[in-house]
Amino acid sequence: MTVKTNTxxxxxxxxxxxxxxxxxxxxxxxxxxxxxxDFVQKMAMNSYTCKHAEVPSVLTxxxxxxxxxxxDNSSPPPSPLPQINLGPSSNPHAKPSDFHFLKIIGKGSFxxxxxxxxxxxxxxxxxxxxxxxxxxxxxxxxxxxxxRNVLLKNVKHPFLxxxxxxxxxxxxxxxxxxxxxxxELFYHLQxxxxxxxPRARFYAAEIASALGYLHSLNIVYRDLxxxxxxLDSQGHIILTDFGLCKENIEQNGTTSTFCGTPEYLAPEVLxxxxxDRTVDWWCLGAVLYEMLYGLPPFYSRNTAEMYxxxxxxxxxxxxxxxxxxxxxxxxxxxxxxxxxxxxxNDFMEIKNxxxxxxxxxxxxxxxxxxxxFNPNVSGPNDLQHFDPEFTEExxxxxxxQSPDGILITASIKEAAEAFLGFSYAPPMESFL
Numbered sequence: 270m271t272v273k274t275n276t277x278x279x280x281x282x283x284x285x286x287x288x289x290x291x292x293x294x295x296x297x298x299x300x301x302x303x304x305x306x307d308f309v310q311k312m313a314m315n316s317y318t319c320k321h322a323e324v325p326s327v328l329t330x331x332x333x334x335x336x337x338x339x340x341d342n343s344s345p346p347p348s349p350l351p352q353i354n355l356g357p358s359s360n361p362h363a364k365p366s367d368f369h370f371l372k373i374i375g376k377g378s379f380x381x382x383x384x385x386x387x388x389x390x391x392x393x394x395x396x397x398x399x400x401x402x403x404x405x406x407x408x409x410x411x412x413x414x415x416x417r418n419v420l421l422k423n424v425k426h427p428f429l430x431x432x433x434x435x436x437x438x439x440x441x442x443x444x445x446x447x448x449x450x451x452x453e454l455f456y457h458l459q460x461x462x463x464x465x466x467p468r469a470r471f472y473a474a475e476i477a478s479a480l481g482y483l484h485s486l487n488i489v490y491r492d493l494x495x496x497x498x499x500l501d502s503q504g505h506i507i508l509t510d511f512g513l514c515k516e517n518i519e520q521n522g523t524t525s526t527f528c529g530t531p532e533y534l535a536p537e538v539l540x541x542x543x544x545d546r547t548v549d550w551w552c553l554g555a556v557l558y559e560m561l562y563g564l565p566p567f568y569s570r571n572t573a574e575m576y577x578x579x580x581x582x583x584x585x586x587x588x589x590x591x592x593x594x595x596x597x598x599x600x601x602x603x604x605x606x607x608x609x610x611x612x613x614n615d616f617m618e619i620k621n622x623x624x625x626x627x628x629x630x631x632x633x634x635x636x637x638x639x640x641x642f643n644p645n646v647s648g649p650n651d652l653q654h655f656d657p658e659f660t661e662e663x664x665x666x667x668x669x670q671s672p673d674g675i676l677i678t679a680s681i682k683e684a685a686e687a688f689l690g691f692s693y694a695p696p697m698e699s700f701l
């Protein structure tokens with residue numbers, strides 16, 4: 270008797286078939302944005318694949334292959350390592366799946382900012398999700414940890430974004446921040462071109478108050494620009510993005526790192542000379558100038574020409590502003606930092622300038638002054654002041670997934686060790 274075999278089941282696994290299976294795997298991961306583990310389970314349930322002797326070796330993907338297959342939209346791998354010491358936290362088990370991630374509201378060099386609702390308390394937060402791999406590639410881990418440290422000190426100031434807690438997976442860092450939906454100052458400036466002086470004065474006063482507070486903590490902000498200044502739902506200023514902050518700068522201390530945004534760089538930074546807290550007052554002058562005139566001072570589309578303007582061109586002020594505004598801009602945009610307004614008594618010099626004489630600083634810090642502009646947002650889901658380029662982009666499924674089912678690689682272990690102590694939650698808060 271002749272025994273017939275089912276060649277459709279037992280035919281050898283050729284190179285082309287194996288290549289096809291890998292292609293299906295990659296396409297499935299990219300299109301469906303599911304974890305590798307889920308796909309493996311689907312493969313195992315398939316009658317064709319499960320009867321091949323070679324299938325176990327195909328499904329046990331080596332670590333280098335795994336690293337190539339995973340992209341930014343795939344599920345982050347888990348860590349079989351022992352529990353990492355994540356620093357003081359009353360919420361050591363925080364994880365991405367604690368949140369409903371609703372919309373992308375911003376993007377940066379290392380990740381995204383998302384509107385999220387916490388499943389337990391139903392509150393809305395802005396969750397900044399950063400890729401460890403991208404941070405390590407550019408060797409920016411010190412800046413990220415500095416941002417986290419500065420955020421921890423901001424909880425008591427009304428014009429600085431607050432950190433509720435932070436946590437990490439094997440491949441990502443998560444900042445859980447105040448959700449601010451009045452829009453970037455940059456966004457409103459673009460729409461209106463420039464502001465009238467009373468409105469510019471109000472914003473400049475709240476910004477100066479925030480900078481003065483940071484300076485009192487020996488922190489230099491270094492990256493003041495309209496994109497980092499938000500309006501809350503009532504129209505008050507909220508300063509955000511502390512990645513370029515420099516800690517431990519005493520009253521007369523200096524630093525020399527070349528960083529910032531070209532339009533707002535102070536002359537001493539361009540000269541690569543040591544600089545101090547007065548770099549922030551230069552930036553305040555640049556932002557105030559832009560609010561009043563519609564463009565940063567010394568602006569040019571040609572960056573080299575703009576740098577030359579910052580270093581050598583005298584400040585030119587049109588006559589459509591008051592004398593006190595003119596005097597303040599001349600004091601803040603003084604090229605010699607030793608002569609710049611704020612060089613001697615820091616924030617007190619700005620606070621006492623005649624331009625701010627209409628401001629009651631106690632009322633300002635207590636938010637008793639009605640903002641000159643109300644963003645008129647209807648609630649947390651009102652995204653009218655966010656760029657549709659972000660909000661219309663689909664939220665990757667992997668953002669809200671906790672890692673499972675994939676072996677850890679050496680690079681992921683390196684990433685975990687680089688951010689020891691990142692996670693944080695206030696001791697009196699509970700999100701469990």
